[in-house]
Amino acid sequence: MTSKTYDPVPSQRVAFLGLGVMGHPMAGHLARAGHSVCVYNRTAAKAQAWVNEYGGRSAPTPCAAAQDADIVFACVGNDADLRSVTTGADGAFQAMKAGAVFVDHTTASADIARELAAAARARGLGFVDAPVSGGNLGAINGALTVMCGGDAADFAKIQPVAMAFSKAVTLLGEAGAGQLAKMVNQIAIAGLVQGLSEAIAFGQKAGLDMKAVLGVIGKGAAQSWQMDNRGPTMVDGKFDFGFAVDWMRKDLGLCLDEAKRNGARLPVTALVDQFYADVQADDGGRRDTSSLIQRLK
Template identity: 80%
Template structure:
């Protein structure tokens, strides 16, 4: 993990719900930044492991974790998981006090963000949708990009605290805007990875030294994060890391559903989604999204 310093921020009582590959290190950064962290995870052993490593406390339910917290962060799997930890039995919303803030880092639908924001306001607190980009390494290194939707005052409270695990935290509009921005992000990535896959496969068929080619073109107009960070491993056929194809298909499903609602035309995104389905059929659902090249080699 990259060693990093934390800007001085007054200690706050926070909860973190969901200690997966993203949430575990994100919650760890909050603890190292000096906040009083209570964690909840569906598998209690993971919570116990986190407490042994970082201190703080664990709770048996989202409600118990959220009780007494100024800010409740969450990073779970999907819309249904998010509803479960917020408004479900023993959900966090039942434990949150007026004036507190719920910050959702799940990549979910804009619809559920707006739904839960309305419920939160009825109960006297705020909900910020705040999906992230940067993957597991970004979470480990405290270098995530956070796209937010919600109330400006609540965002201003959350931002300095979220910078414990982020390099940029930006408010993009009202509730749902963060999730919509994350969809834009995933549309861009889908097209980039497909283009990179075709380019590398073409170069290999042509007999080129693709590591050398990527080094050269990576200094010009073709350069991208995907080329720099995934191009070399694509050439080597290494995919057992990173952001899983299964997760990307979940995200693209959200994108395509939103496009149906707003009338956006996404022909390339829809096609790449089906290409990822091919990778799943090959048994690569847990491989990194760069494994898209497997269809071509």
């Protein structure tokens, strides 16, 4: 984990559920910012490894981790995982004290956010859906962008604490708004990565020094995070890192499902989703999303 300066925030008792490639460093930043952290992970060995690295303590269930916490953060896999750690057997909602807030960093559906916000409210709890952008490097560096939906009072409680692992934490509307904003983010990225893939593949066919070309056009209107951070590795054919194709397909599925409900037209997104299916079929599910260029080779 890189060094980060933490703004002074009164120490909170927090729990963190889910210690994957995102959750592990995010929970670590909370500990380093001075908060009292209890972690839970489905694989107990990962929770123990986190405790060995950062201190704090681990718990055997989400329910046990959430006891006495002011804020419970979670970053799990999908809607079903989220239900399991909240309202399922040994879920966190059973033990959270009145007034505590559950913050969900999972990229999930807007429907589950609204469902759990209502369930939390019925128990006297707060709920904020708060998916993140910035990838594993953003989590490690404490520089994530967090898109939030929920009640303004609940958001005010969690925003200064979440800044331990973020560069921006923004309330965008009621429950579900955070998840909808993350869908906007993924739709934009999908089209951008396909365009970057085609541009690099075209330049290579034309015999250009593509790293030199990216260095030039990256100072103009074509510049993007994907070009700066993934363009050179796409030229080198390196994809064994980053945000996996499997995860992107899950996210694009959420986008396409939501579009069916709200009537939005996503022709490019649907096409790129199928391109990613081709990458999966070529045993590329764990490659970075920039591996989209391999379809064009």
